[in-house]
Amino acid sequence: MDFTELRHLAEQIETECGKAIIGKGEQIRLVLTSLFAGGHVLIDDIPGVGKTTLVKALSAVLGCGMVRVQFTPDLLPSDIVGMNIYSQKTGEMVFTPGPIMTNILLADEINRAIPRTQSALLEAMEERQVSVDGVTYPLAPPFMVLATQNPVETETTFALPAAQLDRFLFKLSMGYPTPREEAAMLRTVGDGAAFADLRPLLSPEEVNRFTREIRQVRLSDPVVAYIVELVQATREQPELACGASPRVSRDLFRASKAYAALSGRDYVTPDDVKYLARYVLPHRVLLSHQAALSGLEAAGVVETVLAQVPCRETGEVLAHGQNA
Template identity: 45%
Template sequence: MRHDQACDLLERLVSRVDTVIVGKKKEIELAVVAMLYGGHILLEDVPGVGKTMLVRTLAACLGGTFGRIQFTSDLMPSDVTGVTVYHNHNGQFQFRPGPILANIVLADEINRAAPRTQSALLEAMEERKVTVDGVTHPLPKPFLILATQNPLEYEGTYRLPEAQLDRFLMRITLGYPQPDHEVEMLGRFQESRPIEELKPVMLLEEMSLMQRQVRTVFVDEVIKKYMVEVAQVSRRHPKTILGISPRGTLAWMGASQAMAYIKGRMYVIPDDVKAVAEAVLSHRIVPKTESRISGIYGGDVITELLNQTQVPIFSRAKGLSS
């Protein structure tokens, strides 16, 4: 597939999702960027702003198999991964796959499940496989988890462990729509449900091909040094307990490659790096208690780091220079 053909398909995908999720084109684009890199997405916001609808819309536009897990306090790991069942009639065990064995998985209200169930997701998210009763089952390709969660202040929520948060490529917040966008949404949903009319925009095989092409997008050495410098400063920042991990730096580079790809380039520029920085890095920063009390969170630290670190200068004629 030529790059221009891929960009046309991706533009159609963003536009199609925008017919359902009104006024959130930037957030939709970030979600598509994450999917292009093959990374998992965490949608965090208050109830009712369209988190679950966004996941369902993306799944409808991509086709493939879809699994949904409604996380509750009594959810067991086997409810996620599947279970081995013994059949009396033939004396054999048979694996009954759980909803995690699908191309696109909606993990709805993920922070309402207990830590034991959360741990069942770690192997799937990192290694793209699940182990049940000592037998390993590979997950289909492509495989994406799109999780939603409510803020921790809400009743019945658990804090996700840092190790699990670090496995999400991006954390995206939708926020409330602008008044004119909300009026437009009411008009679209007055007599029909647009999501029920959606048809796949692209095949999963096409998405897999794009994911492979994204890995070939050129990243200059100066860009890599810039990202590492920001990560190093975050690890010794006076307002943080935990800074950006090496996995976070890899995720930042991959998301930057995907952003360049969706913009029609096969090379990364500083604007790509900055465009994805907050979504990729803010949930990997753990501020100190006194910082949180003062209202300083991961996104604020990332903004500060980007403002303080010298950005590489891009020249079309000479490439990048520090």
């Protein structure tokens, strides 16, 4: 299948978003990968580096509905998923949808909400539905949670539990801009990003179409084996108390397909898997107590795994091997 159209579209999206946020092409490409892979993204970085700007710009260019929810300690699950309210007109309880009934949910400063409220996202993120008083309401595709959190502030925050972190396909950081990028930012959007001027290049229906087509991207048997061996290796590292779950294998499989398609290819290479593993794995493994005390970081252990696990075969067999 020819994914040239999608590659050109991804380049156009990055260029259009560049009118509002400068120098974040990699982060934009990774969020697009997550969207087409059916995943969610946690953006973990200090205030002021453009986390919210990135989400707002992408939402405008993708032509998808976006709702921003400011997560605070007093936020309740019903404030997100909705609730049943008594209607005096009909004499019955009527479901009032919450902000989660959108295409892109910006969960701003997600770690400020209490664990009970954080857990309200679990069903929606995994099963694309919410349940209220025993009734299930499906979420219309596409649906993606883009959450932000500040890693340096711990006061009045609640660390995301492992079950919540495991629902996020990628964990990204924005990073500081280079001096040239910062100067360009001041010249271009110093007076404020004009989101209304961004041109929508997609629609929800087109996102869904590309998502279906991406399923046809091929993975050869050696590449599938490489994904499995990487995930298995995390379960054997002495520095990790808990390795990656089978959900991680599935997510890396899906993300690799989306990333390859956005690169204009109908097949996945080991380099695709290796590149994405750095964003998929670290937040979904748990350091042992001793490793944490010694100052090790999960990202460092993942790099060790990537160095230890080779892909058995390369070349033509990877491009034209058996479909998966």
